[in-house]
Amino acid sequence: xxxxxxxxxxxxxxxxxxxxxxxxxxxxxxxxxxxxxxxxxxxxxxxxxxxxxxxxxxxxxxxxxxxxxxxxxxxxxxxxxxxxxxxxxxxxxxxxxxxxxxxxxxxxxxxxxxxxxxxxxxxxxxxxxxxxxxxxxxxxxxxxxxxxxxxxxxxxxxxxxxxxxxxxxxxxxxxxxxxxxxxxxxxxxxxxxxxxxxxxxxxxxxxxxxxxxxxxxxxxxxxxxxxxxxxxxxxxxxxxxxxxxxxxxxxxxxxxxxxxxxxxxxxxxxxxxxxxxxxxxxxxxxxxxxxxxxxxxxxxxxxxxxxxxxxxxxxxxxxxxxxxxxxxxxxxxxxxxxxxxxxxxxxxxxxxx
Amino acid sequence: xxxxxxxxxxxxxxxxxxxxxxxxxxxxxxxxxxxxxxxxxxxxxxxxxxxxxxxxxxxxxxxxxxxxxxxxxxxxxxxxxxxxxxxxxxxxxxxxxxxxxxxxxxxxxxxxxxxxxxxxxxxxxxxxxxxxxxxxxxxxxxxxxxxxxxxxxxxxxxxxxxxxxxxxxxxxxxxxxxxxxxxxxxxxxxxxxxxxxxxxxxxxxxxxxxxxxxxxxxxxxxxxxxxxxxxxxxxxxxxxxxxxxxxxxxxxxxxxxxxxxxxxxxxxxxxxxxxxxxxxxxxxxxxxxxxxxxxxxxxxxxxxxxxxxxxxxxxxxxxxxxxxxxxxxxxxxxxxxxxxxxxxxxxxxxxxx
Numbered sequence: 001x002x003x004x005x006x007x008x009x010x011x012x013x014x015x016x017x018x019x020x021x022x023x024x025x026x027x028x029x030x031x032x033x034x035x036x037x038x039x040x041x042x043x044x045x046x047x048x049x050x051x052x053x054x055x056x057x058x059x060x061x062x063x064x065x066x067x068x069x070x071x072x073x074x075x076x077x078x079x080x081x082x083x084x085x086x087x088x089x090x091x092x093x094x095x096x097x098x099x100x101x102x103x104x105x106x107x108x109x110x111x112x113x114x115x116x117x118x119x120x121x122x123x124x125x126x127x128x129x130x131x132x133x134x135x136x137x138x139x140x141x142x143x144x145x146x147x148x149x150x151x152x153x154x155x156x157x158x159x160x161x162x163x164x165x166x167x168x169x170x171x172x173x174x175x176x177x178x179x180x181x182x183x184x185x186x187x188x189x190x191x192x193x194x195x196x197x198x199x200x201x202x203x204x205x206x207x208x209x210x211x212x213x214x215x216x217x218x219x220x221x222x223x224x225x226x227x228x229x230x231x232x233x234x235x236x237x238x239x240x241x242x243x244x245x246x247x248x249x250x251x252x253x254x255x256x257x258x259x260x261x262x263x264x265x266x267x268x269x270x271x272x273x274x275x276x277x278x279x280x281x282x283x284x285x286x287x288x289x290x291x292x293x294x295x296x297x298x299x300x301x302x303x304x305x306x307x308x309x310x311x312x313x314x315x316x317x318x319x320x321x322x323x324x325x326x327x328x329x330x331x332x333x334x335x336x337x338x339x340x341x342x343x344x345x346x347x348x349x350x351x352x353x
Numbered sequence: 354x355x356x357x358x359x360x361x362x363x364x365x366x367x368x369x370x371x372x373x374x375x376x377x378x379x380x381x382x383x384x385x386x387x388x389x390x391x392x393x394x395x396x397x398x399x400x401x402x403x404x405x406x407x408x409x410x411x412x413x414x415x416x417x418x419x420x421x422x423x424x425x426x427x428x429x430x431x432x433x434x435x436x437x438x439x440x441x442x443x444x445x446x447x448x449x450x451x452x453x454x455x456x457x458x459x460x461x462x463x464x465x466x467x468x469x470x471x472x473x474x475x476x477x478x479x480x481x482x483x484x485x486x487x488x489x490x491x492x493x494x495x496x497x498x499x500x501x502x503x504x505x506x507x508x509x510x511x512x513x514x515x516x517x518x519x520x521x522x523x524x525x526x527x528x529x530x531x532x533x534x535x536x537x538x539x540x541x542x543x544x545x546x547x548x549x550x551x552x553x554x555x556x557x558x559x560x561x562x563x564x565x566x567x568x569x570x571x572x573x574x575x576x577x578x579x580x581x582x583x584x585x586x587x588x589x590x591x592x593x594x595x596x597x598x599x600x601x602x603x604x605x606x607x608x609x610x611x612x613x614x615x616x617x618x619x620x621x622x623x624x625x626x627x628x629x630x631x632x633x634x635x636x637x638x639x640x641x642x643x644x645x646x647x648x649x650x651x652x653x654x655x656x657x658x659x660x661x662x663x664x665x666x667x668x669x670x671x672x673x674x675x676x677x678x679x680x681x682x683x684x685x686x687x688x689x690x691x692x693x694x695x696x697x698x699x700x701x702x703x704x705x706x
Contacts, residue, residue: 172589173576177568180537183561187540208536215530215569220655223526236525302573 001105004199006250007092012063015039015093020123023089029110031100036124037093038062038086041070042078049133052076053125053150054085055117057141057330058259059251061093062086068332075345081135084125088117088142090258097194097254106254107194114142114266118149122157131157136349138162140330142259145170145266152268159353162345165327168309169267177216178264184208185253194254202253209256210244219326227324231333319344354458357552359603360445365416368392368446373476376442382463384453389477390446391415391439394423395431402486405429406478406503407438408470410494410683411612412604414446415439421685428698434488437478441470441495443611450547450607459607460547467495467619471502475510484510489702491515493683495612498523498619505621512706515698518680521662522620530569531617537561538606547607555606562609563597572679580677584686672697 009015015037023034039062044051054065054076062085070076076083087094089112097109104110125131137158139147144163151161152168167174185191188205196202222228223236233239248256303320310318323329323337332338362368368390376387392415397404407418407429415438423429429436440447442465450462457463478484490511492500497516504514505521520527538544541558549555575581576589586592601609656673663671674697676682676690685691 171573171576173568173573176564176589176593180561180564180568183564184533187557187561189542204540208533208540211529211533211536215526215533220524220526220658223524224658224661236529240529305573305577308577 001101002098002196002199002252004092004098004250004252007096007099007252012037012061012093015062015087018124018128020120020127023116023120025110025116026113027111029112031089031095031110031112032104034089034095034120036086036089036095036120037091038084038124039066040085041066041083042081044082044129044131048129048131049135050080051082051084051125051129051131051134052136052138053121053134054083055121055137055139055143055146055150056085056088056091057139057143058263059091059248059256060141060143061091064331068330068338069341075342075349076138081349082129084129086121086124088146088259088262089120090255090262092252092255096252097258098199098252106196109194109254109258112258112262114145114149114262114268115153117146117262118153121146121150122154134158136160136162136345138164138345140164141166141327142263142266145263148268149266160348160351162348164341165306165330166266167305169269170264171305175264178260181209181212182257182260182264184212185257191253194257196253199250199252203249206249206251206253207245210248211240213248213328214240214244217326217328219324221324222326225324227333354454355451355549355552355605357445357451357603357605360449360452360605365390365414365446368415368440371477371481373473373480376469376473378463378469379466380464382465384442384448384463384465385457387442387448387473389439389442389448389473390444391437391477392419393438394419394436395434397435397482397484401482401484402488403433404435404437404478404482404484404487405489405491406474406487407436408474408490408492408496408499408503409438409441409444410492410496411616412444412601412609413494413496414444417684421683421691422694428695428702429491434702435482437482439474439477441499441612441615442473443608443615445605445608449605450611451552451605462547462607462611465611465615467498467502467615467621468506470615471499471506474499474503475507487511489513489515489698491517491698493517494519494680495616495619498616501621502619513701513704515701517694518659518683520619520658522622523617524658528617531613534562534565535610535613535617537565538610544606547610549606552603552605556602559602559604559606560598563601564593566601566681567593567597570679570681572677574677575679578677580686 005011016039017035017037020034020036023031025031056062056065065085070078070083072079090096092098097106099105100109134157137147137150144166147161147163148168151158185202185205188202190196190201191205228236228239231243233243307318310316321329321337321340323334325334325337329337369392370388370390373387373389376384378384409415409418418438423431423436425432443449445451450459452458453462487510490500490503497519500514500516501521504511538555538558541555543549543554544558581589581592584596586596660671663669674682674690674693676687678687678690682690
């Protein structure tokens with residue numbers, strides 16, 4: 001185990017923990033006493049039909065969702081909905097490599113798939129809140145992967161789904177991009193196959209990882225138009241060190257790698273355990289109305305990849321988001337992009353099912 | 354020095370060598386007995402006004418230009434023009450880290466700028482062929498950087514210029530991308546600060562470098578539409594190992610880094626030595642007609658960046674190329690892209706100056 005103050009109530013709270021017991025994983029491992037960290041906003045109504053579930057992206061926690069997406073008068077309004085933000089396994093707040101006791105933690109942490117997260121989340125929301133209906137599942141990036149998986153595994157439970165800026169089946173281009181992210185960390189000799197003394201030991205790997213995110217996460221227009229300066233950084237170097245590296249450097253390398261392993265293999269069609277009959281791409285059977293919101297001008301999860309899947313889903317809408325912030329528009333630095341998302345989510349929630 | 358059979362007449366010939374003597378570099382170093390490797394096609398006419406100069410991109414040599422761009426009946430027709438393909442310093446055929454005797458070679462090789470190459474090339478074409486006019490300078494990627502530099506330094510000599518898929522001033526986004534390329538090699542402990550025994554020692558670094566090129570060099574559409582399979586590779590893994598890594602693995606790491614250092618700092622406005630008065634961006638003073646041909650849907654050197662510069666150049670045309678092969682369309686795997694380039698170059702050459 002690694003002591004890491006970043007993953008704490010002080011930084012990300014308030015959040016609570018729910019122990020779902022042992023979680024047998026699709027890849028064969030078991031997480032013993034798997035804990036999901038979550039935060040809720042609003043009140044569950046008597047009919048228990050106003051719950052919204054928000055799974056989270058790579059490196060994110062409940063806190064950024066709370067800060068950027070939830071608010072009175074907005075689409076995700078705690079006055080109207082009971083909003084549950086659930087941290088994915090490996091994100092540092094839920095059970096993760098860095099907070100798992102030996103011998104199962106750190107470099108020995110088992111491989112987790114998107115389907116494992118969704119099974120764990122299903123157990124959590126049913127046994128903790130007694131839910132049998134979710135008015136909406138919405139998430140960005142890896143949160144979208146979980147959203148697609150939710151819609152495929154529990155089609156009767158998920159009334160609406162809004163996967164944002166990701167695909168139901170990961171592309172081979174994205175698989176390769178993520179490989180370069182993984183190798184930026186694992187190639188650091190101080191990573192020591194996952195058995196370092198402190199996350200800070202892997203400084204060089206984490207810095208390379210941050211740079212690669214800067215190359216791919218935003219867009220060329222973002223830098224061309226000096227968006228990084230608008231955000232308060234005097235130069236690219238300043239932006240890299242004090243924003244990109246500042247963001248990632250406090251995180252645990254094994255935790256990031258756990259999420260990256262899962263991300264790379266996201267594919268609703270090949271999950272090992274499923275209550276839905278496999279019949280061609282399983283996401284063709286989606287029952288709710290997914291709303292796939294994409295950020296244009298990006299180097300990964302571009303609109304074309306998402307559109308290709310959207311065409312396979314009955315009764316779905318594809319709504320592109322206009323922004324030059326690329327994939328990392330999800331972080332909310334472009335208020336106009338968030339405004340567009342709010343509008344789309346509001347219209348989706350207003351749809352009668 | 355490193356013995357590397359890839360840089361040989363057998364692989365890249367026929368080519369010749371021209372010794373321009375000592376080359377004092379903008380950054381302060383000196384290359385002693387600097388040799389430029391070159392290949393020519395066609396015959397110089399009596400007026401000496403039918404010469405075309407083609408400088409070369411990162412990792413490229415005269416051979417790929419010969420194979421992809423030159424031919425009877427094409428724009429670059431050896432029956433009409435005297436075509437000189439010149440290898441940039443550091444590309445392995447011209448003077449480079451791997452072929453320079455100690456102590457100046459390998460990790461001690463001095464830093465070279467685009468301006469140094471163009472000064473060396475100017476000396477070469479004037480003293481070897483007695484040229485005072487170039488009907489066209491054309492190059493792709495780093496060849497475009499050299500093309501811009503030629504047009505700025507020798508505006509009376511360059512009658513037409515066609516910089517393809519690159520910018521006159523490198524962008525900060527591209528500077529960062531190239532940094533990740535550089536670090537993919539230098540982070541390999543076996544790189545040993547540039548003093549390895551064999552290029553093959555740096556296997557892991559070169560493999561990471563190849564993967565990052567695969568992520569950025571093509572496009573998401575390229576893989577979405579299975580272009581890699583069309584090219585004869587059964588999977589992404591097969592493509593990475595047998596095409597991308599196969600291509601780069603035979604090259605010398607220090608040679609690649611020499612070119613990358615130069616590429617990152619490409620900027621016609623800040624070259625230390627210039628016969629052209631500096632007055633705002635120097636490329637605003639370009640006299641010939643540049644023809645900036647870009648490949649859309651790419652993650653670096655996107656059309657928007659090139660268009661921004663093109664607007665600053667008097668009497669220039671911007672002609673985008675339609676292809677999903679991205680930046681690496683320059684390699685010629687999409688005949689349609691090469692056909693478009695041929696058409697544009699033919700029209701440029703037909704222009705009366």
